[in-house]
Amino acid sequence: xxxxxxxxxxxxxxxxxxxxxxxxxDQVFTGLAYAAAxxxxxxxxxxxxxxxIPALPAITSFGVGFLTGRVWxxxxxxxxxxxxxxxxxxxxxxxxxxxxxxxxGAALFLAEEGGLSAIRGPLSFAIExxxxxxxxxxxxxxxxxxxxxxxxxxDPFLNHTLGFLPFFRGGASGYGYLTAGVVLAIMVLxxxxxxxxxxxxxxxxxxxEASLALGATNAESIWSVVLxxxxxxxxxxVLLSLGRALGETIAVTMVIGNSPNISASLFSLGYTxxxxxxxxxxxxxxxxxxxxxxxxxxxxxxxxxxxxxLARLLIWRFKGSxxxxx
Amino acid sequence: MKRILVGLSASAALLLAACGGSSTATNxxxxxxxxxxTPPAASLTGAGATFPAPFYTAAFYAYNQKYSQVTVxxxxxxxxxxxxxxxxKTVDFGASDVPMSASELxxxxxxxxxxxxxxxxGTEGLAYNLQGVSTGQLKLTPDTIxxxxxxxxKKWNDPALAADNSGVSLPNAPISVVHRSDGSGTTYxxxxxxxxxxxDWKSKVAKGKSVNWPVGQGAKGNEAVATxxxxxxxxxxxxxLAYILQTNMTQxxxxxxxxxxxxxxxxxxxAAASQFLAVNPSQFSIVDAPGKDSAPISxxxxxxxxxxxxxxxxxxxxxxLLDWMVQDGQQYATTVHYAKLPATMVRNDINSLKTVTSGGxxxxxxxxxx
Numbered sequence: 001x002x003x004x005x006x007x008x009x010x011x012x013x014x015x016x017x018x019x020x021x022x023x024x025x026d027q028v029f030t031g032l033a034y035a036a037a038x039x040x041x042x043x044x045x046x047x048x049x050x051x052x053i054p055a056l057p058a059i060t061s062f063g064v065g066f067l068t069g070r071v072w073x074x075x076x077x078x079x080x081x082x083x084x085x086x087x088x089x090x091x092x093x094x095x096x097x098x099x100x101x102x103x104x105g106a107a108l109f110l111a112e113e114g115g116l117s118a119i120r121g122p123l124s125f126a127i128e129x130x131x132x133x134x135x136x137x138x139x140x141x142x143x144x145x146x147x148x149x150x151x152x153x154x155d156p157f158l159n160h161t162l163g164f165l166p167f168f169r170g171g172a173s174g175y176g177y178l179t180a181g182v183v184l185a186i187m188v189l190x191x192x193x194x195x196x197x198x199x200x201x202x203x204x205x206x207x208x209e210a211s212l213a214l215g216a217t218n219a220e221s222i223w224s225v226v227l228x229x230x231x232x233x234x235x236x237x238v239l240l241s242l243g244r245a246l247g248e249t250i251a252v253t254m255v256i257g258n259s260p261n262i263s264a265s266l267f268s269l270g271y272t273x274x275x276x277x278x279x280x281x282x283x284x285x286x287x288x289x290x291x292x293x294x295x296x297x298x299x300x301x302x303x304x305x306x307x308x309x310l311a312r313l314l315i316w317r318f319k320g321s322x323x324x325x326x
Numbered sequence: 327m328k329r330i331l332v333g334l335s336a337s338a339a340l341l342l343a344a345c346g347g348s349s350t351a352t353n354x355x356x357x358x359x360x361x362x363x364t365p366p367a368a369s370l371t372g373a374g375a376t377f378p379a380p381f382y383t384a385a386f387y388a389y390n391q392k393y394s395q396v397t398v399x400x401x402x403x404x405x406x407x408x409x410x411x412x413x414x415k416t417v418d419f420g421a422s423d424v425p426m427s428a429s430e431l432x433x434x435x436x437x438x439x440x441x442x443x444x445x446x447x448g449t450e451g452l453a454y455n456l457q458g459v460s461t462g463q464l465k466l467t468p469d470t471i472x473x474x475x476x477x478x479x480k481k482w483n484d485p486a487l488a489a490d491n492s493g494v495s496l497p498n499a500p501i502s503v504v505h506r507s508d509g510s511g512t513t514y515x516x517x518x519x520x521x522x523x524x525x526d527w528k529s530k531v532a533k534g535k536s537v538n539w540p541v542g543q544g545a546k547g548n549e550a551v552a553t554x555x556x557x558x559x560x561x562x563x564x565x566x567l568a569y570i571l572q573t574n575m576t577q578x579x580x581x582x583x584x585x586x587x588x589x590x591x592x593x594x595x596x597a598a599a600s601q602f603l604a605v606n607p608s609q610f611s612i613v614d615a616p617g618k619d620s621a622p623i624s625x626x627x628x629x630x631x632x633x634x635x636x637x638x639x640x641x642x643x644x645x646x647l648l649d650w651m652v653q654d655g656q657q658y659a660t661t662v663h664y665a666k667l668p669a670t671m672v673r674n675d676i677n678s679l680k681t682v683t684s685g686g687x688x689x690x691x692x693x694x695x696x
Binding site: 071072073074075076078143144147148151171173174175253254257258259269271275278279280282283284285286 | 403404405406407409427429430500502507508509510531532533534535536537538539542543544545546550553554557558
């Protein structure tokens with residue numbers, strides 16, 4: 001672009017632009033920036049290749065059947081990923097469904113001004129602390145404290161009150177989809193809250209004040225002005241939380257029951273993609289067995305990449321739309 | 327520079343080896359303790375099985391106390407990873423609950439490239455959580471164990487269980503089965519046992535470090551299985567004996583090959599192992615052993631190193647360490663609830679260690695115990 005301009009304009013400016021073009025600092029900086037950007041792409045490509053190559057023995061021996069197979073039998077080398085894919089999606093969905101109303105409520109409270117401002121600081125701090133707890137600590141807590149509570153109180157209560165739904169039938173051991181979902185909800189709550197809070201804060205003040213000036217109550221303004229405006233950004237926050245939930249390994253492994261089942265009941269024991277990998281990679285011998293684990297990793301990486309790309313796009317769209325609406 | 331260093335360490339190795347040789351010569355075989363020469367200074371790295379890790383940690387620490395010039399760094403990363411690291415030559419010795427298979431040996435350089443020795447002996451028990459039923463009260467036979475883990479025996483008051491347990495009040499409650507979710511030697515030994523005693527199990531599930539479990543819940547590691555059983559009423563699972571004893575779990579009395587009911591113990595494991603005189607890395611199963619005291623679900627754990635050692639100093643130190651492990655080191659096994667190797671196995675191990683060489687010369691020149 002600048003080169004094209006330089007060619008059509010007269011001599012002295014050309015010389016000037018030449019001087020600018022050969023500024024060593026600019027050149028080096030531009031080069032480094034390009035190289036850095038390129039490196040990211042190279043790393044991403046190498047990463048995918050590094051997953052595909054070891055996964056090839058499994059991809060070639062099972063084909064599409066790997067995605068639909070329900071049996072995971074390392075002894076007879078029969079591998080199907082469906083229960084793990086199902087478990088990953090179900091536990092993450094439970095986590096998001098539980099965390100969404102709580103996270104959004106907390107975000108609205110934190111983004112509001114006036115009123116109980118004295119406790120907002122400490123509350124924000126507490127939520128950020130929750131994000132700082134390592135997942136293995138949450139897993140340990142869940143394993144020792146949450147599972148007995150789920151078995152003796154929560155699961156029987158749900159079975160008693162909502163047992164007419166297929167989701168809450170059958171015996172409950174305290175482990176399984178629902179418990180893993182609760183653990184994931186706790187783990188994504190901080191991200192969900194912090195991102196939603198920032199998105200809500202970015203809603204132009206003028207909009208809210210206009211709504212209040214028209215006689216709407218605070219609740220009405222939130223419902224009909226703030227939330228619709230922040231909708232795209234909040235969706236992005238949900239998807240980012242989902243990305244976190246999908247990949248969570250250790251805390252889920254400790255409470256999911258590690259048993260490849262597909263069942264409508266949320267009390268059922270299950271398995272997730274990261275849990276299978278974490279459980280079996282140390283003793284996986286043979287190209288096909290290892291390949292099957294790598295293919296699980298590939299599936300997980302693809303799911304999380306898609307979810308994260310969607311989330312970023314939505315958040316960008318929200319930020320981009322800001323000035324045009326205001 | 328590199329070449330000079332290699333040359334230096336090689337000559338140091340020769341010197342040290344010479345010293346080692348002379349110290350052996352001045353201490354003729356007067357007893358087990360004296361058969362071990364002073365090892366050369368070396369820093370050894372090993373990796374592998376988690377099941378014998380408490381014993382290895384205790385033994386390597388004791389060895390370092392005795393010979394401060396030798397430090398041993400053991401990484402309990404799992405048997406499969408241990409074999410991989412040995413094959414990649416990133417460790418001096420590997421450890422596995424199941425000896426290396428023919429294909430693994432081929433990958434490591436041939437069927438004769440690696441020396442494998444039995445390092446310790448473990449046994450497994452069936453731990454349970456049943457109100458009012460204490461250790462040894464619940465009696466299990468090969469068929470009822472297989473029935474529970476196949477899912478054909480679903481309730482504690484099943485007639486098949488009641489037949490062996492008159493006088494024990496077993497609840498009318500579903501059995502919660504707990505098994506390992508991670509690939510493990512513990513699972514291998516347990517499924518090897520079930521495959522040996524039950525044709526149904528052998529055809530439907532078979533043996534392996536990870537299997538396709540017909541029923542039950544998976545937990546990662548012996549500790550998690552133990553805790554899940556303690557947390558879950560009416561549950562049962564197979565657990566390495568060391569964890570059962572250390573955490574005071576209740577365990578069943580198991581009917582062995584001779585028809586006796588025994589509560590698994592380290593002594594029972596040694597009794598089982600001494601029934602198999604021809605155990606070697608390709609014929610290593612000792613489950614369902616005959617003998618009146620034999621604990622039925624027992625197995626060896628193995629250490630492996632390359633037969634030809636490129637670094638003579640390290641090779642000598644490693645061979646000396648393993649020689650000590652299978653003799654004096656065995657005393658540390660019982661303190662962490664593992665069983666002592668039977669005398670025949672100790673002899674086999676020493677004979678195997680004698681085949682380890684560096685540049686054509688044998689690294690272990692110790693008279694075997696008589």
